[in-house]
Amino acid sequence: MEHPVTPNEARAALDSIDRGRRQVIDEIDLPRWYWFGLALGWVALGVITDLKHAWLTAVATFLFGAVHSSVAPRVVDGRHRSHRVSVRRELTGAQTARLVLGGIVALAFVTIGGSLAIAADGARHPVTITSIFVAVIIILGGPQLLAWVRRRVARDVA
Amino acid sequence: MAPARFDELIHPSTRLSLVALLAAADWAEFAFVRDQLDLSDSALSKQLSTLEEAGYVEIERPVRDRRRRVRTRLTDAGRAAFEGHVAALREIVATADPEHALA
Numbered sequence: 001m002e003h004p005v006t007p008n009e010a011r012a013a014l015d016s017i018d019r020g021r022r023q024v025i026d027e028i029d030l031p032r033w034y035w036f037g038l039a040l041g042w043v044a045l046g047v048i049t050d051l052k053h054a055w056l057t058a059v060a061t062f063l064f065g066a067v068h069s070s071v072a073p074r075v076v077d078g079r080h081r082s083h084r085v086s087v088r089r090e091l092t093g094a095q096t097a098r099l100v101l102g103g104i105v106a107l108a109f110v111t112i113g114g115s116l117a118i119a120a121d122g123a124r125h126p127v128t129i130t131s132i133f134v135a136v137i138i139i140l141g142g143p144q145l146l147a148w149v150r151r152r153v154a155r156d157v158a
Numbered sequence: 159m160a161p162a163r164f165d166e167l168i169h170p171s172t173r174l175s176l177v178a179l180l181a182a183a184d185w186a187e188f189a190f191v192r193d194q195l196d197l198s199d200s201a202l203s204k205q206l207s208t209l210e211e212a213g214y215v216e217i218e219r220p221v222r223d224r225r226r227r228v229r230t231r232l233t234d235a236g237r238a239a240f241e242g243h244v245a246a247l248r249e250i251v252a253t254a255d256p257e258h259a260l261a
Contacts, residue, residue, distance in 0.1 A: 004164050007254030010247040013174055017244060020178025023194045024186075083227075084190035085183050 025154050029081035035142040039135035046131025076100045096149050107134050160241035162249045173205050177240050180232045188228035
């Protein structure tokens, strides 16, 4: 059977298709404001917890959870970094949301554990100190996590 | 997997890159596609018109923040044609290099 293009031309076309996919995969990310907002909220919650008013901490935690729940569904899947493109769900799957939300749960445990350890050492504001440390992890580590997701998606579609 | 079908309309390089990009997205703004493919507005409009006439893409003009934007997306027919074309290209490569195809 005669083909409309040579195998080399077909290979070049497949390479071009792969480049097109990668241009969209490069857009898998969370908006920068999400990481900064999360970090800021984390520190605010830490400061409020250190005030040692149980009701205030409860209200702040509820508000933090409510705001995050209203924002997260729109961004944590990593498909809408900007308003310029919507990455197809088949590319990202559910792994981005699972990683981000799993990371937040892990950081909550880090905050609790770190605060208890620092409090045992006699620090006056253990939760604030730990929250600042966690906020730095969020700001620096969040984009790194998404960069890893992009590499993984690119490898999977190759 | 879509049946292999070489598509002459999709195959030219600019159009192939355009369709490949749209195949990975639910939709993309005109400006995003233009920037990624390094095309002029008129060149991209021309390619999109050809694909729209074939029923392969849809062009939408949603209003957001009082600004009119242009979004484009692959139709189901466009996606099926693209997947068939990719399958056809893979078949051609596999015919020439069967060992590579099995790897």
